[in-house]
Amino acid sequence: MANIKYYSGKKIPLEMHKVRIVQKLRLLPIEERLDAITKAGNNTFLLNNRDVFLDMLTDSGVNAMSDQQEAAMMIADDSYAGSETFVRFESKLKEIFGMDYVLPFHQGRACENILSQVFVGEGQIVPMNYHFTTTKAHININGGRVEEIIIDAGLEVTSNHSFKGNMDPEKLKKIVHEHGREKIAFVRMEAGTNLVGGQPFSMQNLRDIRQVCDAHQLILVMDASLLSDNLHFIKTKEEACQHLSIREITRQMADLCDIIYFSARKLGCARGGGMCIRTPELYGTMKELIPLYEGFLTYGGMSVREIEAITVGLEETMDEDIIDQGPQFIEYMVNELDKRGIPVVTPPGGLGCHIDAKCFVDHIPQTEYPAGALASALYLISGIRGMERGTISEQREEDGTEVLANMELLRLALPRRVFTMSQIEYAIDRLSWLYEHRKLVRGLVFTEEPQILRFFFGKLRPVSDWQQKLCQQFKKDFGDSL
Ligand code: F0G
Numbered sequence: 001m002a003n004i005k006y007y008s009g010k011k012i013p014l015e016m017h018k019v020r021i022v023q024k025l026r027l028l029p030i031e032e033r034l035d036a037i038t039k040a041g042n043n044t045f046l047l048n049n050r051d052v053f054l055d056m057l058t059d060s061g062v063n064a065m066s067d068q069q070e071a072a073m074m075i076a077d078d079s080y081a082g083s084e085t086f087v088r089f090e091s092k093l094k095e096i097f098g099m100d101y102v103l104p105f106h107q108g109r110a111c112e113n114i115l116s117q118v119f120v121g122e123g124q125i126v127p128m129n130y131h132f133t134t135t136k137a138h139i140n141i142n143g144g145r146v147e148e149i150i151i152d153a154g155l156e157v158t159s160n161h162s163f164k165g166n167m168d169p170e171k172l173k174k175i176v177h178e179h180g181r182e183k184i185a186f187v188r189m190e191a192g193t194n195l196v197g198g199q200p201f202s203m204q205n206l207r208d209i210r211q212v213c214d215a216h217q218l219i220l221v222m223d224a225s226l227l228s229d230n231l232h233f234i235k236t237k238e239e240a241c242q243h244l245s246i247r248e249i250t251r252q253m254a255d256l257c258d259i260i261y262f263s264a265r266k267l268g269c270a271r272g273g274g275m276c277i278r279t280p281e282l283y284g285t286m287k288e289l290i291p292l293y294e295g296f297l298t299y300g301g302m303s304v305r306e307i308e309a310i311t312v313g314l315e316e317t318m319d320e321d322i323i324d325q326g327p328q329f330i331e332y333m334v335n336e337l338d339k340r341g342i343p344v345v346t347p348p349g350g351l352g353c354h355i356d357a358k359c360f361v362d363h364i365p366q367t368e369y370p371a372g373a374l375a376s377a378l379y380l381i382s383g384i385r386g387m388e389r390g391t392i393s394e395q396r397e398e399d400g401t402e403v404l405a406n407m408e409l410l411r412l413a414l415p416r417r418v419f420t421m422s423q424i425e426y427a428i429d430r431l432s433w434l435y436e437h438r439k440l441v442r443g444l445v446f447t448e449e450p451q452i453l454r455f456f457f458g459k460l461r462p463v464s465d466w467q468q469k470l471c472q473q474f475k476k477d478f479g480d481s482l
Pocket of ligand 1: 057058059060107108109110132134190194223225226263264265272273
């Protein structure tokens, strides 16, 4: 964001945009919130948005669009084949990432589906800085497995490391040495590493990983869904890149990769997905699968109106004023919570503010899902919908053993340009109250547990009547306030 100092010396992020379309919100009384979260099986995915006050579930498909994006939607060309809209999308991607081949997908996980079908064979390994839920599921379905080789600091909840999303090149060399290069389907670097708190990797790290890939002829794939946040951090924290424009940083990153795919529900602030590919060999087999799973090559399952909006959104991602807003609001929220002693992932990353549930409710065992319980409790006392990113988001072993997550996080996503500073202050206030009364919060147990991606549809119940007790305390402290 532009460098604007306050006379008071306060550090408050200042938006370089104004709001021109608004959506009315409702904040239900706490009794109705208890009813809603109970019906939702204590799973925030199952709440109806009409019962939610601040929707911090995700930044996916819910970022505010610009007037330019809305305007572009009006000129969409909806011809099935050879659409002008696709030509604009393709040329914008080629211009930004400098790769010759572009494929359209209906969203990010659709890229992962085809990537895994084509490149992952039975028993193969995909080393990555860290997994994302859908990525891992697609690799596993195709008989492969994920090896997470993030640097050690990446799994420390609090740290001063600026690039906790870095991959450890030594760990990558070790995997190649132990298993041989034939066993490795591809290497995946996730920008703005989602599940460890939206943490970036550095340009230098990407360069180091490229070197290892070159030495062993490995394909390097970047998941660029959270690239905009990662670009902000490289620009503001990596000294060697500070003289570069966002466009130059983007190109330098792309030049180190063979394939880049993204969810345009995040990158480009609309709804869709895409993939850029360097060589005709890599492009060939994937291209054939697009009409089978997505749609014709010039729309790939997306609405042409959305494709127009993504094209403009990608160009807007090259504007520092636009990409800085998210990380700066997150930094404000994280720092304010940290000042109050509330355990948060540090340094502040992209995507959202991540509360360390293992520490916040350290009396709840991991087998009773501390992050899930905290998500339920926060909705109950504030109407804020966050997302569990802990053990519930993992999948049991085949023999039924729980896989305990490395981190138990409650993610409070800040969709880009959506919330105002007073709404952030409200979230900080309610989290502070909940922290005071954290001992009232207890665990959850599954009542319905799907086998795949259980966090989406699973239902849970509280282990005791702790939610009623939390409601009573709320009424005592807040009286008739919503
Ligand atoms: N990769 C990353 C890093 C993501 O964060 C996501 C989605 C995907 C791939 C899949 O993309 O949703 O378009 O199919 N993340 C969302 C989230 C769901 O809430 O964090 P998609």
